[in-house]
Amino acid sequence: MTNDDxxxxxxxxxxxAEDIGSQQEARWLCEHxxxxxxxxxxxxxxxxxxxRAGIALRKMVSRRLAGEPLQYVMSxxxxxxxxxxxxxxxxxxxxxxxEVVQSALELARAVIKNLNxxxxxxxxxxxxxxxxxxxxxxxxxxxxxVWLTDVSSDALDVARANLAGSGLLDGDVRVAEGNWLxxxxxxxxxxxxxxxxxxxxxxxxxxxxxxxxxVVSDYEPHVALFAGDDGLDAYRExxxxxxxxxxxxxxxxxEIGHDQGDALRQMLEQNRFxxxxxxxxxxxxxxxxxxxx
Numbered sequence: 001m002t003n004d005d006x007x008x009x010x011x012x013x014x015x016x017a018e019d020i021g022s023q024q025e026a027r028w029l030c031e032h033x034x035x036x037x038x039x040x041x042x043x044x045x046x047x048x049x050x051x052r053a054g055i056a057l058r059k060m061v062s063r064r065l066a067g068e069p070l071q072y073v074m075s076x077x078x079x080x081x082x083x084x085x086x087x088x089x090x091x092x093x094x095x096x097x098x099e100v101v102q103s104a105l106e107l108a109r110a111v112i113k114n115l116n117x118x119x120x121x122x123x124x125x126x127x128x129x130x131x132x133x134x135x136x137x138x139x140x141x142x143x144x145x146v147w148l149t150d151v152s153s154d155a156l157d158v159a160r161a162n163l164a165g166s167g168l169l170d171g172d173v174r175v176a177e178g179n180w181l182x183x184x185x186x187x188x189x190x191x192x193x194x195x196x197x198x199x200x201x202x203x204x205x206x207x208x209x210x211x212x213x214x215v216v217s218d219y220e221p222h223v224a225l226f227a228g229d230d231g232l233d234a235y236r237e238x239x240x241x242x243x244x245x246x247x248x249x250x251x252x253x254x255e256i257g258h259d260q261g262d263a264l265r266q267m268l269e270q271n272r273f274x275x276x277x278x279x280x281x282x283x284x285x286x287x288x289x290x291x292x293x
Contacts (some may be wrong), residue, residue: 007054009034010045016057020064029064032074033057069219079130081137084162089154090127091224096281097201100255101134103279103288104199107251108135111196112143122147122245124180124200124238127224129159131199133166136173146173147190149183152223180234181241195245201255202234203227231257235264239271239291246293254289261286 007015009030017026031041033056034049049057063073071077071092076085079093080101086092104121111119123132126148136146148163150156156177163173176183180200184190205212207226216225227233235254242252252273256264261278268276273291281287 007049008046009041009049012049012054012057013045016061019061025064025070028070028074029057029060032076033060067215067218069215072219080134082130082133082162082166084128084130084133085158085165086128087158088219089152089221090158091201091220093128093130096287097131097255098134099279099281100199100201100253100288101131101138103290104131104135104197104251104253105138107253107290108139108144108197111251112139115196118143118145119196120145120147120194121197121199122149122181122184122195124149124198125202125224125234126150126159127155127201129162131201132159132173133162133168135199136168137166142172144172147176147184147195148173149176149178149180151177151179151183152221153177155221155224180238181245184245192244193247195250196247197251197253198238198242198246199253200234200238202238204231204234204255204257204260206231231260232263232267235267239267239273243271243273243293248293250293252289252291252293256286256289258285258287261289264289 013026013030016030017023020026033053036044060073064070069092071086072088075087076083077093080098108119108121121135121144126132127150129148132146132148136144148159156175160175176187178186203225204227205225207229254264265276265278268289268291273293275292277290278286279288
């Protein structure tokens, strides 16, 4: 990349795209380095790049060329209606998880219609917080109490930062540290059989799975990716424990691997869930497991 301090943003975009081989990624990086949104960047195309912005962009391009995921390079990513902090402490939010949130929202909205109180929801293994924060922000304000849990204090620091930037600091979203539902046992105000909906995107990749891309295994936290020899260890903890914390007719919503539908259906049946459903993602692969207590 050029060090010329007389280059315009439009010229720098062209150079960056050639360097990293992607016009779209170059655009995102340039916008991020300059602090622009899309329209602002278009308007600034003929403006000169400041020294500070040029240095910031060169550092980001260097990291991207070294193989680091774009989301970590930018330290932010869009998820549904949110713009969230994302770094190596948490899993990168993916489009499939947006579909999990949509399924959970549909169930939560149906429950709200039949209650004259706030509904209580939990996002287990929240990571960056995108599932729980999406639920809290997209449900009617004041209609829900959402709990974010994670065993990683580093991940919860990211979730808290995203909570602070979400405008949801009125008590509708709470945080508890601990392994899956064990986090609730430490909170005096919470009792068993009190959650209307529990949702989770737990680790579900089998240890040693050769299909995992190196950009994933090299950069994303393994605690959020791998779950034993068959990828089902997290579900073995969550599914039976969820029965203890859900209200009667409460829902459990899980993101699953594309080849885990049959195993999750059987696990939910064994734990006496009803109305079990395995939903597919937009690529027509098993992705969401639903069950009602």
